[in-house]
Amino acid sequence: MPLLExxxxxxxxxxxxxxxxxxxxxHRDDIFHYQYARAQKCILITQDSDFTDARMFPIRKHPGVIILDIPRDADPLTLFEVLEQVLRLFRTAASLYEKKVIAHAPHCTVLTESGSHDLAYPS
Structure with missing residues (x-):
């Protein structure tokens, strides 16, 4: 499955x-993508770990960011399965508001202004 799928x-x-x-x-830079998602009120989904930087990409007043901690050469089906786990965990876009989620295969790490914590995916 190609990434565009x-x-x-x-x-x-x-x-x-x-x-x-x-x-x-x-070919646009990270700041453009971050600001575009914010302006469109969209959750940003990326494989770029630079988005974990709270100084460059503040958590406040953003619909949310999902950072897929999956190797870039991984099968896109694997990538989608991990993303689907995150979406099942949060269920609604509102529950991701002002959070960054680093999606790993076995669990995810939620970053907020007050810290971070790991969450297991639902079975």
Missing amino acids: VPKRLRRKGHSSQHAVKLGYT
């Missing part, structure tokens, strides 16, 4: 989804 699968699951490639934004 991930937004299609998200839409089939009932989520609205945009991809930087389809929007023509692949």
Whole structure:
């Protein structure tokens, strides 16, 4: 499954989804993507760990960021399965508001202004 299939699968699951490639934004910097997602009131989904930096990308007043801690050469199906686990855990976009979630295969780490904690995925 190519990476561009991930937004299609998200839409089939009932989520609205945009991809930087389809929007023509692949060569834009991280700050652009962060501000674009914020302006569009969208959760930003990325594999770029730079987004964990709270000074560059503040947690406050943002719809949320999901950072997929999955190797870039991983099968896109694996990537989608981990993303699906995170979405099941949080269920609603509102529950991700002002949080960053680092999605690992066995669990996720939630970053908030007051600290971080690990959460297991639902069985």
